[in-house]
Amino acid sequence: EAGVTQSPTHLIKTRGQQATLRCSPISGHTSVYWYQQALGLGLQFLLWYDEGEERNRGNFPPRFSGRQFPNYSSELNVNALELEDSALYLCASSLIRGGETQYFGPGTRLLVL
Amino acid sequence: SQQGEEDPQALSIQEGENATMNCSYKTSINNLQWYRQNSGRGLVHLILIRSNEREKHSGRLRVTLDTSKKSSSLLITASRAADTASYFCATVIHHGNQFYFGTGTSLTVIP
Numbered sequence: 678e679a680g681v682t683q684s685p686t687h688l689i690k691t692r693g694q695q696a697t698l699r700c701s702p703i704s705g706h707t708s709v710y711w712y713q714q715a716l717g718l719g720l721q722f723l724l725w726y727d728e729g730e731e732r733n734r735g736n737f738p739p740r741f742s743g744r745q746f747p748n749y750s751s752e753l754n755v756n757a758l759e760l761e762d763s764a765l766y767l768c769a770s771s772l773i774r775g776g777e778t779q780y781f782g783p784g785t786r787l788l789v790l
Numbered sequence: 791s792q793q794g795e796e797d798p799q800a801l802s803i804q805e806g807e808n809a810t811m812n813c814s815y816k817t818s819i820n821n822l823q824w825y826r827q828n829s830g831r832g833l834v835h836l837i838l839i840r841s842n843e844r845e846k847h848s849g850r851l852r853v854t855l856d857t858s859k860k861s862s863s864l865l866i867t868a869s870r871a872a873d874t875a876s877y878f879c880a881t882v883i884h885h886g887n888q889f890y891f892g893t894g895t896s897l898t899v900i901p
Contacts, residue, residue, distance in 0.1 A: 681832070710889070719878065719893040720833075733888055765830055778823065779880075779889060781832035 679704065681782035683768050689788045690758050698753040698785045702770030708732075709751040710771070710779060711743060715764040723766075726751055758789045794822075794879045794892030802898040809866040811895040813879030814859075820882045822855055824864050827876045827894070836864075836877075871901045 682701045690696050702709050711723040722735035726745035734741075740756040749770075755762055765786050769779035794815040803809050813822070821840045825833040839846045839855045839862065846853045852865040866873055876894045883890070 712891075720891040722888060722890070725888065767832055769833075777821075778835045778838060779833075780835065781825075783832045784830070786830075 681768060681770050681780050683766075683782040683785050685785060686783065687786050687788070689790065691790050692758055692760060694758050694789075696755045696758060696762075696787055698755075698766050698768075698787070699750065700753070700768030700770075700782060701750045702768075703772075703780055706770035706772050706780070707749055708771045709745055709749065710769045711751070711753050712767045712769070713737075713764045714767060714784075715761075720767065724753065755787075760789050763787060763789045794881050794890060796877070796879060796892040796895040798895060799893070800896045800898075802900065803869055805869060805871055805899055805901050807869055809869050809873070809897055809899070811864050811877055811897070813862045813864070813881075813892055815862075815879075815881045815890070815892075816860065817883060819857075822853075822862050823880045823882070823889075824851075824853060824862075825878045825880060825891075827878065829875070833878065866897075869897075869899045871899050873897060874899045 684699045708727040710725050712720040714720050725733040729745050743753040745751045765784045767784045769781045771779050794813045797812045823838045824836045827833045837848045837853050839853050850867045855862045876896050878894045879892045880889045
């Protein structure tokens, strides 16, 4: 069974540009979560999608947005990039809504210059 | 904030020794989970303990949960160099599906 996949693995952008990160959940999983992990810090919850709808978002500005497609894959978009957006962005999926185990992808490392 | 706090922030031990790390949280939870992260990669789920459980084992891992003290501990017995990683606790609150991750304990196991 394939795990959670993310693309690209690395992304380099300049300040003010837009970044698009992609995530494919484990087959059969309907919930997708996005987290930001800045260097040396813990995971900060960004967004939760389930069945195509945004269910919850963390304390991030509106320039962080995303969507979930009918096949449950997801995109995270970050507009007007700032230097402090440089981080590892992790996607996770879970089988059911309800706080059970999350399965993580390898992450996308975003560097904003 | 609900976010858990792991203690210690960093731990260095010799191979074969036991490693204990702790997690404290602030509000009632549905369950608590421990994850491992190797060197800036994705997190790997280790073990889940529900709020009505007090102890759980999985291989060399032993997790305890004390809901009265709002704390959990992860014990790794007979540590190996391959256990070197960052360990995070995640709390899942009632009436929600949001995970709150702690800041992590960085474990180094010296061969």
